[in-house]
Amino acid sequence: MSKKLQAKLRFVMPPSDGQAEQFKAFIAAKYKVAADDIDLTLEKDDDLLGGFILCVGEDEYDWSFTGRVREIKAEADREFAARSSGQNIISVIKNAADAHVFEAKGYETGHVIFCGDGIARIEGLSHAEYGEIVIFESGVRGMVLDIREDHIGCILLCTDDEVYEDERVVRTGAAAGVPTGDALLGRVVNALGEPIDDMGPLETEMKMAVESPAPGIIDRQPVSKPMETGILAIDSMFPIGRGQRELIIGDRQTGKTTIATDTIINQKGKDVICIYVSIGQKSSTVAALAQNLKNNNAMDYTIIVGSFASDPAPLQYLAPYSATAMAEFFMHKGKDVLIVYDDLSKHAVSYREISLLLRRPPGREAYPGDVFYLHSRLLERSSRLSDELGGGSITALPIIETQAGDVSSYIPTNVISITDGQIFLEDDLFAEGQRPAVNVGLSVSRVGGAAQTKAMKKATGSFRIDLAQYREMEVFTQFSADLDDATQQQLTNGRALMEVLKQPGACPMSMTEQVITLVAAGKKIFAGIEKDQVKEFQKDLIDHIKSDHTDIVEELESTKALSDGLARKIADIAKEYKENWRS
Numbered sequence: 001m002s003k004k005l006q007a008k009l010r011f012v013m014p015p016s017d018g019q020a021e022q023f024k025a026f027i028a029a030k031y032k033v034a035a036d037d038i039d040l041t042l043e044k045d046d047d048l049l050g051g052f053i054l055c056v057g058e059d060e061y062d063w064s065f066t067g068r069v070r071e072i073k074a075e076a077d078r079e080f081a082a083r084s085s086g087q088n089i090i091s092v093i094k095n096a097a098d099a100h101v102f103e104a105k106g107y108e109t110g111h112v113i114f115c116g117d118g119i120a121r122i123e124g125l126s127h128a129e130y131g132e133i134v135i136f137e138s139g140v141r142g143m144v145l146d147i148r149e150d151h152i153g154c155i156l157l158c159t160d161d162e163v164y165e166d167e168r169v170v171r172t173g174a175a176a177g178v179p180t181g182d183a184l185l186g187r188v189v190n191a192l193g194e195p196i197d198d199m200g201p202l203e204t205e206m207k208m209a210v211e212s213p214a215p216g217i218i219d220r221q222p223v224s225k226p227m228e229t230g231i232l233a234i235d236s237m238f239p240i241g242r243g244q245r246e247l248i249i250g251d252r253q254t255g256k257t258t259i260a261t262d263t264i265i266n267q268k269g270k271d272v273i274c275i276y277v278s279i280g281q282k283s284s285t286v287a288a289l290a291q292n293l294k295n296n297n298a299m300d301y302t303i304i305v306g307s308f309a310s311d312p313a314p315l316q317y318l319a320p321y322s323a324t325a326m327a328e329f330f331m332h333k334g335k336d337v338l339i340v341y342d343d344l345s346k347h348a349v350s351y352r353e354i355s356l357l358l359r360r361p362p363g364r365e366a367y368p369g370d371v372f373y374l375h376s377r378l379l380e381r382s383s384r385l386s387d388e389l390g391g392g393s394i395t396a397l398p399i400i401e402t403q404a405g406d407v408s409s410y411i412p413t414n415v416i417s418i419t420d421g422q423i424f425l426e427d428d429l430f431a432e433g434q435r436p437a438v439n440v441g442l443s444v445s446r447v448g449g450a451a452q453t454k455a456m457k458k459a460t461g462s463f464r465i466d467l468a469q470y471r472e473m474e475v476f477t478q479f480s481a482d483l484d485d486a487t488q489q490q491l492t493n494g495r496a497l498m499e500v501l502k503q504p505g506a507c508p509m510s511m512t513e514q515v516i517t518l519v520a521a522g523k524k525i526f527a528g529i530e531k532d533q534v535k536e537f538q539k540d541l542i543d544h545i546k547s548d549h550t551d552i553v554e555e556l557e558s559t560k561a562l563s564d565g566l567a568r569k570i571a572d573i574a575k576e577y578k579e580n581w582r583s
Contacts, residue, residue, distance in 0.1 A: 004037050004038060004039040005027065005031060005033050005037055005038050005039065005056070005057075006039050006041075006056075006057070007023075007027055007038055007039065007040045007041070007054065007055065007056045008040075008041050008042075008043055008054075008055045009023060009040060009041070009042050009043070009052055009053075009054050009055075010043045010044075010045040010048060010052065010053045010054075010055070010064075011042065011043070011044060011045065011048070011051075011052050012044070012045065012046055012048050012049065012050050012051070013050070014042065014044075015042070015052065019052075020040065020042075021035075023040065023052075023054060024038050024040055026054075026061075027040075027054075027056055030056075030106075031056065047066065048064040048065065048066050049064065049065035049066050049069075050064065050065040051063045051064035051065050051066075051067070051068075052064060053067070055109075058108050058109055058110060058124045058125065058126060058127075059106050059107065059108050059109070060106070060107045060108075060109045060170075061106050061107075062107070107170045107171065108124075108125055108126075108127055108128075108170070108171040109124060109125070109168055109169065109170050109171075110122045110123055110124025110125035110134075110152075110168075110169045111123055111124060111166050111167065111168055111169060112136070112163060112164065112165050112166060112167045112169060113151060113165065113166075114165065115156075115160055115163045115164065115165060115167075116160060116357075117160070117313075117357050118155060118156050118159075118160055118312040118313050118314045118354070118357070119153060119154065119155055119156065119160075119314070119354060119357045119358055120136075120142060120153070120154055120156060120160070120163055120169075121151050121152070121153050121358075122134070122151060122152050122153075122154065122169050123150070123151050124169070125144075125152055125169065125171055127171070128144050128147065128152050128171055129144065129175075130144055130145070130147060131143065131144060131145075131175050131176060131210070131211050132144045132171065132172065132173065132174065132175060132176075133172045133174050133175070133176050134154055134169050134170065134171055134172060135169070135170050135172060136162075136163050136167055136168070136169050137167050137168040137169070137170075138162040138163060138164075138167065139162070140156060140157070140158055140160075140162050140163050141156075141157045141158070142154035142155060142156050142157060142169075143155050143157060143176050143314070143318070145354065145358065146358045146360070153358040153359075155313075155314035155317065155318075155354055156312070156314060157192060157314060157315070157318070158312075159312060160312075175209050175210070175211065176209070176210040176211070176318070177207040177208060177209050177210060177325070178192065178193040178207065178208060178210055178322040178325050178326065179193040179202055179204050179205075179206065179207055180193070180204065180206050180207065180208045180325060180326040180329040181204035181206040181329065182204075183202050183203050183204040184202065184204070184303045184326060185273070185300065185301060185302070185303060186299045186300055186302065186303075187199060187202065187303060187304070188286075188290055188304040188306055189202070189303070189304070189305055189306070190305070190306060190307065190311075190315065190319075191305065191306075191307045191311070191315040191316070191318040191319040191322050192315070192318070192322065193322060193326070196306060197290075206329065208325035208326065208328055208329050209325060210318065210321045210322050210325050211321060211377075212325065212328065212381070214377065214380035214381045214383065215381075215383050215385060215389075218386075219383075219385060219386055219389055220243075220383045220384060220385065220386060221243075221384055221385070221386045221387065221391075222384075222447075222450065223241035223242065223243045223244050223384055223447045223448070223450060223451050224241065224450055224451050225241060225242045225336075225384075225393075225451055226239060226240070226241055226242070226448075226451045226452055226453060226456075227240045227241060227242045227244065227263075227272075227336075227338060227395045227451070228266060228270075228511060229259070229262065229263040229266055229508070230262060230263065230265070230266030230508020230509055230510070231259060231262055231263070231266075231436060231503060231508065231509070232500070232501055232503060232509055232514050232517060232518075233436055233438045233501045233503070234259070234423060234436075234438065235452075235456060235509075235511075235514055236456065236459075236460045236463055236464075236514060236518055237438075237440065237443070237445075237460065237463065237464040237467075238421060238423055238438075238443050238444065238445040238448065239445055239448035239449060239451060239452040239456065240395065240397075240445060240448045240451070241384075241395075241447055241448045241450065241451025241452075242336050242384055242393040242395050242451065243382065243383050243384025243393040243394065243395060244382075244395055244396075244420050244421075244445075244447055244448055244451070245379050245382050245395075245396040245398065245418070245419040245420050246395075246396070246397055246419060246420060246421050246422070246423060246445060246448070247397075247398050247399075247400060247415055247416060247419040247421065247422035247423070248260065248397055248398070248399045248400070248422070248423050248425070249399070249400045249401075249402060249407060249412060249415075249416075249422050249423070249424050249425070250401070250402060250405075250424060250425030250426065250427070250437070251401065251402050251403070251404065251405060251425075251427045252401050253430075254425040254426070254427055254430045254437055255425055255430060255435060255436050255437055256342075256343070256399045256401070256425060257289070257342055257399070258436070258505045259397075259423065259425075259436055260276070260340040260342060260397050260399065261276070261289060261292060261293065261340075261505070261506070262505055262506060262507075262508055263338065263340075263397065264276065264293060264298055264302060264338065264340070265293065265296045265298045265506055265508060266508035267298070267301065267338060268296075268297060268298055268301070271335070271336065272301065272335075272336045272337070272338055273301055273302075273303075273327070273330045273335050273336070273337045273338070274298070274301055274302040274303070274337070274338045274339075274340075275302070275303045275304075275305065275323050275326060275327050275337065275338070275339045275340070276289070276293075276302065276303070276304050276305070276339075276340045276342065277305045277307075277319055277320050277323040277339065277340060277341050277342060278304070278305065278306045278307060278308065278319070278342055279307055279316050279319055279320060279341065279342060279343060279344070279346045279347045279350070280307065280308070280309050280316050280343075280346030280347075280349070280350065281306075281308060281309065281342065281346075282308065282309055283306070283308045283309075283310065286304065286306050286308065289304070290304055292506065296506055303323075303326060305319055305322060305323040305326070306319075307319035313350040313351075313353045313354050314350075314354060316346065316347065316350035317347065317350045317351050317354055319347075320341050320344070320347060320378055321378060323339060323341075324339065324378060324381050324382075324394070327339050327394045328381065328394070330392065331385065331390075331392035331393060331394050332385075332389070332390060332392060333390065333392060334390035334391055334392045335392050336392065336393045336395070337392070337393065337394045337395065338394075338395045338397070339382070339394060339395070339396050339397070340397045340398075340399070341378075341396065341397070341398040341399060342399045343398070343399035343400060343401050344375055344398050344399065344400055344411070344415060345399075345400050345401045345411055345412075346401075347374075347375075348367065348371055348374065348375070348411045351367075351368070351371065351374050352366055352367050352368065352371070355367075355368040364410055365409075365410050367410065367411075371410075371411070371414070372414050372418075375398075375414060375415055375418055376418050379396055379398060379415075379418050379419065380418075381394065382394040382395065382396035396419075398415060398419065400412050400415050404427075405426070405427060407424065407442070420445070420446045420447050420448075421443075421444045421445040421446045421447070421448065422442075422443060422444065423438060423443045424438070424439045424442040424443045425437045425438060425439070426438075426439040426442075433502075434498065434501070434502060435502055435503065435504065435505075436501075436503065438501075440464060440467045440468050440471060441468055441471065453511060453560040453561075454560060454561040454562065455511065455515045455556055455559075455560055455561050455562040456511060456514065456515060456518075458561075458562045458567070459514070459515045459518035459519050459522070459562055459567070460518055461518070461522045462522070463497070463518060463521060463522065466493070466494065466497060467494065467497055467498070467501075469490070469494070470490065470491065470493070470494025470495075470497065470498070471494070473487065473490060473491060473494070474491065474494065477491065489527070492527050492528065493524050493526075493527040495531060496521075496526035496527050496528075496529060496531075496534055497521055497526065499526070499531055499534035499535060500517060500521055500526055500534060500535075500538055502535060511556070511557075511560070512546075512553050512556045512557055513542050515556055515562060515570075516541070516542055516545055516552075516570055516574075517538060517541075517542065519562070519567050519570045519571055519574070520538075520541060520570070520571065520574040522571075523571045523574065523575070525541075525571070525574045525575060525578055526538070529578075537578070537581060540577075540581065541574055541577055541578075544573075544577055545570070545573060549573060552566065552569065552570060552573075
């Protein structure tokens with residue numbers, strides 16, 4: 001004897017015999033069973049106000065007045081948000097009620113068996129998919145992150161105060177999405193794309209999936225166009241190309257965020273969209289960063305996605321994926337996008353917290369086994385698309401915080417292996433007053449050289465080698481009293497080069513200014529100048545060439561190349577200017 005299909009009909013007024021038969025016929029057609037194999041039980045529920053709710057297994061079909069009121073309310077909320085706040089709320093509700101077409105829809109439902117610390121475990125919803133949005137009876141949204149045989153686990157996209165055990169949960173069938181579009185430029189939003197800057201609602205209906213596959217090899221093209229940071233130490237030795245992923249790594253308070261914000265400021269007028277993602281930072285820190293960008297007229301092309309230390313772990317986990325979805329909208333329109341993840345160390349910690357709460361097996365340093373996939377699937381979405389797909393790009397600057405300069409720990413080694421190079425900021429250099437405190441020996445760019453302009457590539461020459469040799473020689477000779485002339489000259493020139501690389505924040509250098517500086521440095525023009533006067537001489541030399549030798553500047557800006565004759569001309573001018581400087 002076959003087992004009967006169990007169904008339950010909730011009502012305020014009992015159904016007639018004819019209505020009961022109609023419900024059985026509906027179930028028989030929907031689930032391909034005979035009417036005699038259906039066991040329909042009736043249950044009175046005064047909360048429905050009227051109508052019926054039919055439950056078949058995990059599926060639910062709502063013909064109740066409560067369901068109709070809920071749908072009209074949602075329609076009214078959408079219409080009211082889209083209109084001016086001064087409109088009469090009564091007319092908005094009336095329009096929503098008149099225009100709404102009520103249909104009985106089938107929902108797959110489950111119930112909460114545990115809730116706390118930003119996560120919920122749900123029994124039922126056996127067809128829920130990873131990354132799907134579910135809605136709790138209280139209106140709270142969740143995102144499925146764990147699928148087990150007997151239950152699913154999800155993160156809550158707000159606080160868990162309104163969610164309780166045995167609460168009803170409904171599948172939506174939709175993946176998590178975030179609003180995007182030009183309306184986000186100049187705004188500060190949270191991980192869900194909701195504005196948090198007191199500048200009014202966002203006027204955009206475009207949504208992008210938070211998780212999406214990275215472009216395939218065929219859909220990409222090589223990195224061949226520079227993403228200039230305006231920072232001499234980086235553009236000359238570790239150049240970054242559009243579509244590259246360059247890691248910024250170092251201990252706390254060594255200038256990692258400053259490099260990222262200076263790069264954003266340098267994109268002014270270069271048709272680049274910038275997105276800064278705060279993960280677990282203090283809200284006051286993000287507010288100061290936003291003000292810094294505003295003071296430098298950089299907010300017009302920048303979006304700040306903020307998930308703060310006070311936010312629950314699920315929002316900190318979601319923030320970089322939401323920001324990348326916003327970036328992909330612009331990339332697919334053929335735009336170049338720069339995205340800064342500050343920082344992925346805290347992102348990994350928030351994911352570890354969620355995973356332990358969901359009872360996933362811990363591994364090394366208590367991180368789950370898929371923590372590498374956490375960042376690889378995020379950073380792989382940064383690329384330069386082929387011309388057939390518009391040629392847009394996403395350039396990623398992920399930030400990782402180390403402990404006592406240990407780049408060999410778990411998360412740093414993971415991200416180093418995912419990215420196309422790293423800029424290592426050294427604590428000792430920072431303490432010595434070197435800004436930016438870039439370690440020349442441990443930093444590298446694996447693809448950016450191909451994107452460097454011909455002028456920069458030629459002007460750089462042996463600049464990096466000279467600096468590396470100076471740093472090594474300085475260690476060996478610091479206790480030596482007698483040095484030969486060649487060694488002394490090398491040390492003098494190295495100290496001058498270190499001074500040349502010093503650069504205050506929010507003061508980007510153009511490609512022309514960097515080329516002039518590098519050509520002069522290559523000819524040892526800065527050697528012999530007092531240490532505290534090197535930066536002043538550098539500025540005066542650049543101003544002199546820009547004002548009195550405009551032909552040099554025009555040629556560099558138009559051709560982006562440095563001929564032998566032009567290099568000799570710059571060197572001769574610099575040498576002559578040095579002789580007459582302050583004479």
